[in-house]
Amino acid sequence: MVGRRSSEKRETTTIYAGAGLLIERRILRPQVTKMVKAIIAPSMLSSDFANLASEAERMLNCGADWLHMDIMKALHFVPNLTLGAPIIESLRKHTKAYLDCHLMVTNPLDYVEPLGKAGASGFTFHVEASRDNWQELVQKIKSKGMKPGVSLKPGTPIEEVYPLLDGENSVELVLVMTVEPGFGGQKFMPEMMDKVRTLRKKYPSLDIEVDGGLGPSTIEAATSAGANCIVAGSSVFGAPDPAQVITLLRVSVEEAQKRS
Ligand code: DX5
Numbered sequence: 243m244v245g246r247r248s249s250e251k252r253e254t255t256t257i258y259a260g261a262g263l264l265i266e267r268r269i270l271r272p273q274v275t276k277m278v279k280a281i282i283a284p285s286m287l288s289s290d291f292a293n294l295a296s297e298a299e300r301m302l303n304c305g306a307d308w309l310h311m312d313i314m315k316a317l318h319f320v321p322n323l324t325l326g327a328p329i330i331e332s333l334r335k336h337t338k339a340y341l342d343c344h345l346m347v348t349n350p351l352d353y354v355e356p357l358g359k360a361g362a363s364g365f366t367f368h369v370e371a372s373r374d375n376w377q378e379l380v381q382k383i384k385s386k387g388m389k390p391g392v393s394l395k396p397g398t399p400i401e402e403v404y405p406l407l408d409g410e411n412s413v414e415l416v417l418v419m420t421v422e423p424g425f426g427g428q429k430f431m432p433e434m435m436d437k438v439r440t441l442r443k444k445y446p447s448l449d450i451e452v453d454g455g456l457g458p459s460t461i462e463a464a465t466s467a468g469a470n471c472i473v474a475g476s477s478v479f480g481a482p483d484p485a486q487v488i489t490l491l492r493v494s495v496e497e498a499q500k501r502s
């Protein structure tokens with residue numbers, strides 16, 4: 243999501259003031275700089291699944307922008323099994339929130355139709371699972387009205403996502419995994435920030451999402467590298483005051499943008 247920051251740029255111009263008189267006049271010209279919006283997405287993987295609708299509402303009341311939904315298929319990409327289209331469909335009946343679906347499956351194409359019908363908002367697939375068919379995948383995701391995103395595991399080089407950003411049918415978000423996908427509550431991998439820095443330099447207005455181990459003690463590394471979408475599970479749900487953590491994450495994105 244791209245916002246616009248307006249600042250004023252001072253310039254001078256010389257104008258003719260009659261009788262052979264030239265004077266210098268100061269003019270103020272607005273300068274528009276593209277900037278990405280801070281998006282905080284609590285990972286519902288850390289919520290109480292038995293009370294998903296009220297957990298979603300609680301997060302939105304705490305200031306969440308998106309709800310991050312981890313769709314995992316056990317032994318097909320990750321060792322864990324979480325939720326699928328029927329649960330997204332049920333949740334959609336209770337909320338209008340942006341449902342940011344992160345597909346950790348080997349065959350993401352099979353999920354586009356059911357998730358589109360279920361009411362998913364974003365569909366982020368893994369580059370490792372779509373090397374042969376990402377173009378078809380992106381096209382289909384868009385045709386179902388969802389925002390296409392691509393994610394990459396810690397071991398995958400950033401260059402792998404460039405073709406998905408540069409050509410036709412490009413993705414609109416890159417999710418840089420900062421843990422091995424599969425479980426919440428793992429340790430943040432700071433070495434992944436080189437990927438974020440490289441991406442931000444190349445794509446100033448791209449939504450760059452980070453996922454895994456994000457919280458008050460690690461957010462600074464991610465935002466100063468250029469991440470603007472922050473997924474946080476255990477640090478938000480495990481906090482006595484989740485709203486305070488969400489605010490802290492947002493302020494960190496905004497402050498980093500002011501510095502850049
Ligand atoms: C891990 C998932 C994450 C996870 C993050 O594979 O993609 O979304 O829920 O949880 P935390 O913030 O606890 O690391």
Ligand code: ZN
Pocket residue numbers: 285310311312344453473
């Ligand atoms: Zn995730």
